[in-house]
Amino acid sequence: MQDQERRLFEAIGEMREDEAIELARGLLDGGADPLRVLELCREAMETVGKRFQCGEYFLPELILAGEMLEKIGAMAKPLIQTGAGGEAKKLGRVLIGTVQGDLHDIGKNIVTFMLDINGYEVKDIGIDVPAAKFVEEIREFQPAVVGLSGFLTLAFDSMKETIAAIEAAGLRDGRRIMIGGGQVDETVRGHTGADAFGTNAMTAVTLCRGWIGG
Amino acid sequence: MGANEGAVRHAEKLKRVMDAVQLKRPDRVPVAFHTMLWYAKYGGTTIREVMYDYDKAAELGRRAILEFDPDMFAPPHQFTTLGRVLEAARFKQLQWPGHGVGDNQPYQYLDREYMKAEEYDEYLFDPSGFYLQKYMPRVLGVAEGLEALPALPGFFYMRLVMGMRSFAHPKVVAALEAMRAAGEEANRLVAAQAQFTSEMEGRGYVLAQGAVSIAPFDLIGDYFRGARGILTDMYRRKDKLLAALEKAIPFIVRQTIATCKASSSPFVFIPIHWAADNFMSLAQFKTFWWPSFRKVLLGLIEAQLIPVPLWEADCSSRLETIADIPRGKAVYWFERTDLVKAKQVLGGIACVRGNVPPSLLNMGTPEQVDAYCRDLIEKVGRDGGFILDGAFGIPDEAPLENARAMFQAVRKYSA
Numbered sequence: 001m002q003d004q005e006r007r008l009f010e011a012i013g014e015m016r017e018d019e020a021i022e023l024a025r026g027l028l029d030g031g032a033d034p035l036r037v038l039e040l041c042r043e044a045m046e047t048v049g050k051r052f053q054c055g056e057y058f059l060p061e062l063i064l065a066g067e068m069l070e071k072i073g074a075m076a077k078p079l080i081q082t083g084a085g086g087e088a089k090k091l092g093r094v095l096i097g098t099v100q101g102d103l104h105d106i107g108k109n110i111v112t113f114m115l116d117i118n119g120y121e122v123k124d125i126g127i128d129v130p131a132a133k134f135v136e137e138i139r140e141f142q143p144a145v146v147g148l149s150g151f152l153t154l155a156f157d158s159m160k161e162t163i164a165a166i167e168a169a170g171l172r173d174g175r176r177i178m179i180g181g182g183q184v185d186e187t188v189r190g191h192t193g194a195d196a197f198g199t200n201a202m203t204a205v206t207l208c209r210g211w212i213g214g
Numbered sequence: 215m216g217a218n219e220g221a222v223r224h225a226e227k228l229k230r231v232m233d234a235v236q237l238k239r240p241d242r243v244p245v246a247f248h249t250m251l252w253y254a255k256y257g258g259t260t261i262r263e264v265m266y267d268y269d270k271a272a273e274l275g276r277r278a279i280l281e282f283d284p285d286m287f288a289p290p291h292q293f294t295t296l297g298r299v300l301e302a303a304r305f306k307q308l309q310w311p312g313h314g315v316g317d318n319q320p321y322q323y324l325d326r327e328y329m330k331a332e333e334y335d336e337y338l339f340d341p342s343g344f345y346l347q348k349y350m351p352r353v354l355g356v357a358e359g360l361e362a363l364p365a366l367p368g369f370f371y372m373r374l375v376m377g378m379r380s381f382a383h384p385k386v387v388a389a390l391e392a393m394r395a396a397g398e399e400a401n402r403l404v405a406a407q408a409q410f411t412s413e414m415e416g417r418g419y420v421l422a423q424g425a426v427s428i429a430p431f432d433l434i435g436d437y438f439r440g441a442r443g444i445l446t447d448m449y450r451r452k453d454k455l456l457a458a459l460e461k462a463i464p465f466i467v468r469q470t471i472a473t474c475k476a477s478s479s480p481f482v483f484i485p486i487h488w489a490a491d492n493f494m495s496l497a498q499f500k501t502f503w504w505p506s507f508r509k510v511l512l513g514l515i516e517a518q519l520i521p522v523p524l525w526e527a528d529c530s531s532r533l534e535t536i537a538d539i540p541r542g543k544a545v546y547w548f549e550r551t552d553l554v555k556a557k558q559v560l561g562g563i564a565c566v567r568g569n570v571p572p573s574l575l576n577m578g579t580p581e582q583v584d585a586y587c588r589d590l591i592e593k594v595g596r597d598g599g600f601i602l603d604g605a606f607g608i609p610d611e612a613p614l615e616n617a618r619a620m621f622q623a624v625r626k627y628s629a
Contacts, residue, residue, distance in 0.1 A: 015449055058494045060445040067446060103309070103322045106441050152320060153572045153609040182527055182550075187573035199528075200492055 005040055012044035013051075015061055017068055024072040034076035041069050042117075049117045053202055059110065066113055090121035092212035095137055096147035097125040099158035104151035107181055107201075111147060114201040119214050131158075131165035138171045144212045147204060148194070150181045159192040167193075176211045180204060223418025227285040231420055231601070235520060235565045236542040239598035243591050243628040245621055246422055246567065247284035248607030250293045251320050255611060260318045262311035264290070265297035268406040279414055282621040286422035286601070287414055288483070291407035296321070302399040304355025304392075307437070320610060328352055329438035331447065334454040337438075338461055340367075349438075356396050359389030415478060423522065424477030427470040427514070430459040430506035432487045448494075448502055459506040467513035480520045481545070489536075490527035496535070504535055515543045522547055522567070524606060533559040549605045553594045566594065567601040570620055572609040580619040587623030595628055 001009065004027055011020035027037050048065040051057040094115050098108050105127050112124045123141050125133065138146060146166070148159045159179050166172050179194040180203070189197040196207050208214065233240035253264045253274040264271045268291075275290040300310055300321075307328070310321035328349065329337060337344045343365055350357035362385040369377040380386060411421055434455065435444035447455045474482055488494075489503055507523075514521045524547040529536070536546070537560055547567035548556055556566050570586055578586075587602060594600045602624055608617045 017449065056495070058492070058498070060448045060494060060498065063442055063445045064449050101315070101319050103315075103324075106325070152322070153576055153611055154320065156573070156576060157611070183572050185571060185573050187571070187577055191573070191577045 001040075005036075008037070009040050009044045009047075012041060012065060012068055013047040015064055017064060020068050021071055024075060028075055028079060034079040037072065037076045041072050045069060045117045049114060052114070053205070059106075062110060062113060091119040091214035092145070092208070093121045093123070093141060093143040094145045094147060094208060095123050095125065095134075095141050095143035096149065097129040097134060097137075098127040098149045098151075099155050099162055100128055100130045101158050102150045102152045102155045103127050104149075104181075107151065108147075108149035110201045111149065111180060111204045114205050115208060118205050118208075120208055120212075131162040134162050135165050135169045135171065138166060138175070139169070144175060145208055146175060146177045148177065148179045148192075150179070151183065153183055155181060155183075156188050156191055159188070159194065163193045176207070178204060178207050220416045220418045224415060224420065227418060227420050231285055234598055234601050235545055237562065237565060237599040241629075243595040243600055243602050243624045244285040245282075245602040245624045246286040246288075246607075247279060247282055247621075248288045248422060248603060249278075249290075249610075250607070251610040252608045252612060252617075253278070253290055253294060254318065256614060260311070261320060261610075262297065262317040264294055265311060265321070266295070268295050268298075268403065271295045272406060272410045275410060276413070279419060280417075282618065284419065284621060286420045286481075288422045288607075289407050289410045289414070291403055291410065292423070292426060295403060295406070299396065299399045299403050302356070302396040304396075305353065306355060307353050323436070325436070325440050327440040327443050329434075329443075331439075331443065331451065334451060334458055338454070338457055340365075341461060341465065343367075353437075354393075354396075356392035357389055359383075359385030359387075359392075362386050411478070421477065421479035421481070423481050423483035424479030424519075425470050425474035425482045427466060427482050427484045427510070427521070429484065429486055429488070429503070429510065429523075430462040430466065431503045432485075433462055433466065434458050435488050444488075445494075448498065455502070459502070463506055463509050463513070466510055467517075470510075470514060471517045471519065474514075474519050475517075480518060482514055482519050482521045484521055484523040486523045486525045486529075489525055489529050489532055491529060491531045492527065496531055499532060500535060504532075508538065511539055511544060515540055520544060525549060525551060526606070530555060536560075537563045539563065545601060547601075547603065553590060553600075557594045557599070561597075561599060565599045565601060567603050569603070569605040571605050572612075575604055575612040575616050575620070576609055578616060580615045583616045583619040584623055584626070587620055588627045591623065591627045 004023060008020060008023040008027065011023055024037055028034060045065060048057060048061060052062055096108060096112055098105055112122050115122045125137050148162055150159060163177055176195045178196045178198060179189060179192055180198045184197045184199060198204050198207065230240040230244045234244050251261050251264065253271055254261045256278060257274040271290040271294050279287050297310060300308060307324055308321050309315045309324060311317045311319060315322060346360050347363055351361045362383045364380050415421060435441065439447060470482055511521050520543065522545040526549045528550040530551050533556060541563055544564045545567050546560060546564045548569050553566055553569055560566060570583060574583055574586055590602060
């Protein structure tokens with residue numbers, strides 16, 4: 001890694017946003033390969049993810065890092081020659097959404113982010129998602145894991161109905177379902193029929209690792 | 215029940231609760247009744263109906279309180295019968311039945327940026343002006359016309375007299391008329407609440423909250439900047455965020471004291487959103503979250519009020535920090551923090567309250583609820599300083615028999 005590249009990597013990892021943006025701009029203006037810049041960002045995000053996993057970083061750092069990545073991505077992507085390079089190979093597919101009746105998305109977004117930087121191909125289908133929509137999306141996206149998110153207690157029944165609909169559509173076999181949110185626990189897992197539950201993003205990553213590798 | 219009998223019961227229940235607050239051993243563990251929209255399930259009706267019908271909600275509230283016989287109660291007005299006033303105010307920060315969500319769905323907050331990053335300076339310079347001309351028009355449909363108001367402190371002497379023109383501006387006139395109608399609806403709600411509260415106190419029950427308050431970080435995070443905004447502000451504009459938190463303190467404290475002193479209860483309910491272990495590091499908590507909230511707590515305690523923060527999610531790593539308040543002056547209600555651990559750290563400092571899980575209240579059996587409560591009473595309630603409650607009261611979907619089991623447990627295991 002060149003000096004400037006190393007500095008960019010460190011600036012993202014250390015949350016020095018202005019410096020990171022300046023360095024990325026300098027690299028791109030100097031003719032650096034935009035794919036290389038994006039690769040550096042991805043590596044820096046892995047560092048951020050690891051620090052989050054070990055309890056050094058929390059939500060402010062995840063969100064700020066995500067925004068730095070967005071800004072650098074917006075500068076780098078228009079410079080990419082079509083056909084050059086390709087997306088890194090993903091470990092497996094995860095479909096995630098907040099169940100019907102619940103509009104909360106912070107937890108879901110953090111899980112999506114953490115799964116993404118850990119190498120999974122994540123499709124986030126939003127909030128207040130009806131069971132039928134989950135079924136339709138599973139059929140189309142063919143994920144190995146489905147994540148149902150919800151913060152409110154009403155989500156307990158929505159999760160149960162969603163899982164029942166997935167089963168009724170014949171889409172449960174060979175696929176794992178995890179539920180997550182501030183109120184969920186083993187009792188809720190049993191009630192909904194999910195394979196596992198989690199109350200933080202790290203559990204989601206650990207579950208996916210156990211189920212589909214990575 | 216005679217008036218005297220009610221007064222005797224009230225004194226008995228108040229002593230029980232106050233003994234717990236002051237970390238003495240009460241005659242038995244007190245139990246509190248708090249819920250938001252469970253009345254709909256209890257009454258076999260919709261959330262929309264209990265949100266809109268003051269009489270129906272009061273009838274269900276009365277029935278539940280008489281059936282459960284708790285020591286403390288919260289009236290079904292502060293968090294339930296809000297439909298009419300929300301509608302009258304054209305409130306934009308919530309979705310509620312008929313306004314974005316279905317008839318049997320709870321109201322939900324819309325996390326948005328209600329104050330832009332570049333507006334910190336305006337808020338810091340003149341919070342009241344910012345409220346009138348920017349914030350209120352953004353969150354209250356009725357107040358939109360207030361945008362046309364000038365900066366009033368620029369007026370003086372005859373210019374102040376001529377400045378009355380602003381109040382004849384058609385937009386301002388329309389706003390003030392609509393705000394008056396919303397205010398009248400709020401008065402009806404408050405009158406219904408006062409009548410209900412007075413009746414229940416007459417029957418011997420202790421009002422669990424004379425006011426609702428907020429932590430400065432949660433105020434700026436939830437209601438001004440939004441989650442994404444405040445979390446990135448911790449890096450991008452740390453000094454301004456800290457200044458805004460400090461600025462909010464006297465406004466919060468004064469308003470809370472005024473509201474609470476006008477009620478018959480010293481208890482101040484404070485739902486806490488952003489303190490959880492998972493949200494920020496302990497160092498960030500000690501820098502951004504706790505100092506301004508501690509000042510709010512001390513301000514309320516100094517005014518002889520009893521703060522009751524409900525620490526949402528798991529706040530285990532915060533216990534040593536939040537123990538830094540005067541002894542026996544507050545109730546710490548925990549949602550997911552292990553109460554045994556909380557009691558170990560806070561036992562000599564603050565009464566703890568909670569925390570039967572919503573999953574158990576909603577999906578367990580009465581026997582399981584009973585066993586859970588017994589365990590809490592024996593482990594946490596043995597030496598006093600404990601009030602039994604749900605993790606956040608009775609969840610909206612809990613079956614009656616499970617709720618009942620919680621209230622019966624205090625009589626079975628601690629009387």
